[in-house]
Amino acid sequence: MIKLMKNLTMYKWIILSVLGLVFIQSMADLYLPTLMADIIDKGVVVGDTAYIWKIGGLMLLVAALGAVASITASFYSSKAAMGFGRDIRRKVFKHVEQFSLQDFDEFGTASLITRTTNDITQVQQVVIMMLRMVVSAPIMLVGGIIMAVSKDAKLSLVIVLTTPVLVGAVLLIMYKGVPLFKTVQTKLDQLNLVLRENLTGIRVIRAFNREKQEKVRLQKANKELTDVSIQVNKVMAILMPVMMLVMNITVVLIIWFGGIRINGGSMQIGDLMAFIQYVMQIMFALVMASMMFIMVPRAAVSANRINEVLNTKPTSLNEGTKLANKERGTLEFDDVSFSYPGAEESALSNITFQAKSGEITAIIGGTGAGKSTLVNLIPRFYDVTNGTIRVNGVDIRESSQEEVRSKIGFVPQKALLFSGTIKENIRFGKQDATEAEIEHAARIAQAEDFIIKMEEGYGSVISQGGSNVSGGQKQRLSIARALVRKPDLYIFDDSFSALDFKTDANLREALKSETKNATVVIVAQRVSTVADADQIIVLDKGEIAGIGTHKELLENNNVYREIVESQLSEEEIA
Known part of the structure; x- marks a missing residue:
């Protein structure tokens, strides 16, 4: 008192x-x-x-x-x-x-x-x-x-x-x-x-x-x-x-x-x-x-x-090193393990991989494999139990939360919008974003079509929680919010699940040129979403079951092949 x-x-x-x-x-x-x-x-x-x-x-x-x-x-x-x-x-x-x-x-x-x-x-x-x-x-x-x-x-x-x-x-x-x-x-x-x-x-x-x-x-x-x-x-x-x-x-x-x-x-x-x-x-x-x-x-x-x-001192609070741009967009997991507080088993064990600038790294696996847990460690929502995560070559625990997150454009699994206009929601990713930047981000995110059809356009009001737009529209606005930020590292946590195949394909095509100078990490359930990735990481029970391209994993990885066979026909696989 x-x-x-x-x-x-x-x-x-x-x-x-x-x-x-x-x-x-x-x-x-x-x-x-x-x-x-x-x-x-x-x-x-x-x-x-x-x-x-x-x-x-x-x-x-x-x-x-x-x-x-x-x-x-x-x-x-x-x-x-x-x-x-x-x-x-x-x-x-x-x-x-x-x-x-x-x-x-x-x-x-x-x-x-x-x-x-x-x-x-x-x-x-x-x-x-x-x-x-x-x-x-x-x-x-x-x-x-x-x-x-x-x-x-x-x-x-x-x-x-x-x-x-x-x-x-x-x-x-x-x-x-x-x-x-x-x-x-x-x-x-x-x-x-x-x-x-x-x-x-x-x-x-x-x-x-x-x-x-x-x-x-x-x-x-x-x-x-x-x-x-x-x-x-x-x-x-x-x-x-x-x-x-x-x-x-x-x-x-x-x-x-x-x-x-x-x-x-x-x-x-x-x-x-x-x-x-x-x-x-x-x-x-x-x-x-x-x-x-x-x-x-x-x-x-x-x-x-x-x-x-x-x-209570925030567990991930640090005022240390700045994330340099000499290795812009690089992401490295070095023998990372993580357990939730009070959990009997580790959610992730011995995760090691590198994601390079200009490349798309996809993460796929069954339900409960640890995909969302893995990407939640990057913005320091949780801190690793063991091992090291590096962004731009710097251990994220040696930098402040603000510094780490300033380099990341994060699209969560559950799309969340705030009460306000569409413009304000997209600008949430970058406070000083110009009208042109907002419109460009919406165009890349395949959101422009439905925005211009709304009565007030970019000035249209979003209700609390985005209850007046569909799930797919929420996802696209969330993606636009990350794109307007122009970060070094993009994280899409199952962010295309509510999109139809055509919109999904158009969005991934548009993202290629937009993210060519950044690293992209995509968590997805659909094989079609990850098939074109530069490297695919297959997770199984919190461990890496395989790393490679779609073709390599299809030939050499049983876990990945089971996922593919559960979604695609023999003709599509061939």
Whole structure:
């Protein structure tokens, strides 16, 4: 919590102003009961109307000063807290952007969303409370006690009797409630996970008529969160009645013993009323302090969750060597092995090959052979377990993520578009791309035909997730996004699967001239897509089963021949 609060240093002048304003407000609140006592004892009792007007006017001025200070303090404390929350969200987001997929898997997307939203909001609320109460509560408590004792020291013994009861109740409630706060946040993570899966997988859920089962799953997660939240609130709900009971008993005792003292001539009526006001302020200060003691531990749980993210060093973060252009476009795997965290077996073992500039390297294999895993290692989505991957002759682990990825044009297996125009989606690959570059990339990607048929052309809006375009159109726009980048290395991870054979053939023909000065790595299921490649790497169970041209592998590699025979007729093979 303290570590996170260091981010408030940039708001130090605002915070000092708030503390000063809260001090003024507290002093005004402490002064008002004394003025009220004077009005009663020196004005009302003796019938001095002029004195009542005089002190009454002063009370109005003091109250107005306190109100202005309170409103201004609320404004600036909110400004500091909201700015603090904005800064932490920005910091968390920027840090998470550097995470490898391995780091994402460790936290889970749903948990990262909760930490960036709900957890930061919890800390924000505590900052507002602290700015208002960290000065106010001690001043009201100490000042109230001093003023009460100055009015009647003997009557102050009532406070000594009742305060320990109130403090004990607060400590007991904290002991019961604080452990439940972490459980609430965990259950909120689980609910977000289920909700996110339902929203992103709605098509699959409906296709398999799983709406009822998913509804039950969501209700279960929702109920677990509800039950824990109710449990917390039951504990917290006891606090206010206990406080009110103690406060009211204290007031009754003060009136009882105060009446005896007034009857004995040891105390005036005005002083008794002022004493009651000071006791109420003391009790209120204790209530504020108890609220702080309850909210701070809850925020501390959230702060720890935020710090877990910020303290996690991205596994693939490095600020090292630049990828030189002397071996532009070269890609080399040197005895590379990789295992997913917690996996019993390696996903890839002893992978060694070279891909040269101007050549097309194709990767083919059965389902689960490790094709996508292999290409995901190149942009450092994951880091290798053993061995070395070199891009432009440099070990990618010795360079920053940004440097490595700046040399790569990546088209993922699942085409993803962002909400915005077609032009903005293609320009996502290169922010300063000109209109001509965008149109050229679309033309090479075989996307121009359907783009110009759309009403707004390149200005046509793509819905969230690209839901208003077909799978093939999404793939072609994703390819155009990579092409406009003009990188040293192109990676197409099964990026032609949604294209018909004619479009596939046209695209591969257009790519030849466009990528002649770069290395192209193609992952594909279809033999027709890889047949013209300069070298084909056949993967089987995470290992290389063969490397060569289509003709060489057809003659010498049983795994490749089985794949070919499963897709082509004898005439086509011949």
